[in-house]
Amino acid sequence: MFILVNLKAYPCDPIEVATAARDVAEESGVRIAVSPQAADISRVADTGVETWAQHVDPNGYGSHTGSTLAEAVAEAGAVGTLINHSENRLKLADIDGSIQAADRAGLETCVCGNNPAQIGAVAALGPDSVAVEPPELIGGDVSVATADPGIVTDAVDAAANVDEDVDVYCGAGISTGDDVVTAEELGASGILLASGVAKADDPRAALEDLVSGL
Ligand SMILES: O=C(CO)COP(=O)(O)O
Structure with missing residues (x-):
């Protein structure tokens, strides 16, 4: 299972989370990546943790004020990027x-979608992975894998029907090792989470719990 921690715009210390994620990944052997604000990519990547951008724009180099250039986030140390999100x-x-x-810049891609239909649509665009995240469960206490297991299994089927090479992750409300194991049992090969780590009093303990059942 791949654990991808989206820090969104939460007021957490990205270096504290990155350092903890790097250490827990090393100790557990579980792949863990952190996706900080674009401005923090370079110093997060310097910790040695696998680092992802939260977004890249379609444009390449040129007159594109305010854009997030895929080549620039790759140069800063990101190896992957989220694309699209309910937020x-x-x-x-x-x-x-x-x-x-992202492909031009050599970044791995994970496209988020709200439901299985969106997952099927974006899987057709050829990303490396997709992540199903029901908006109503994002930021809540109940994991998508528990609240609506059918969304995960339907998303796995929707992606496989389009392209069997696209990995399927799930997210929303995931915060414990049990949630991760349940997601894996439903066919997800990774999870995307945010508040369970970014808002935790002890991000390291939260990450250790997430990998505890793997
Ligand atoms: O939106 C999410 C990750 O991209 C999920 O957020 P939560 O883990 O806070 O529910």
Whole structure:
């Protein structure tokens, strides 16, 4: 299982989380990555943790003020990027363009979707992975894997029907090792989470719990 920690714009210490994630990954052998604010990518990557961007724009180099350039986040140390999110909704054409920009820059891609239908649609665009995250469960206490297991299994089927090479992750409300094991049993090969680590009093303990059943 891959554990991808999205720090969103939470007021956590990205270096504390990154250091803990690096150590827990090393100790457990579980792949863990951290996706900080773009401005923090370089110093997060310097900790040695696998580092992802939260977004890249479709554009390449040029006159694109305010854009997040895939080549720039790769140069800063990111090896992957999230694309699309219920909190940062993109049009299908822009998702396609961002995947192509990430591919050009050598970044791994994970495209988020709200439901299995969206997962099928974005899987057709050829990302490395997709993540199903029901918006109503994001930031809550109940894991998607418990609250709505059918969403996970349907997302796994929707992606496989389009492209069997696309990995399927799930997210929303995941905070414990039991949640991770349940997600794995439903067919997910990774989880995407945020508040369970970014808002934890002890991010290291939260990460240790997440990997405890793997
Ligand atoms: O949106 C998410 C990750 O991208 C999930 O957030 P929570 O883990 O806070 O529910």
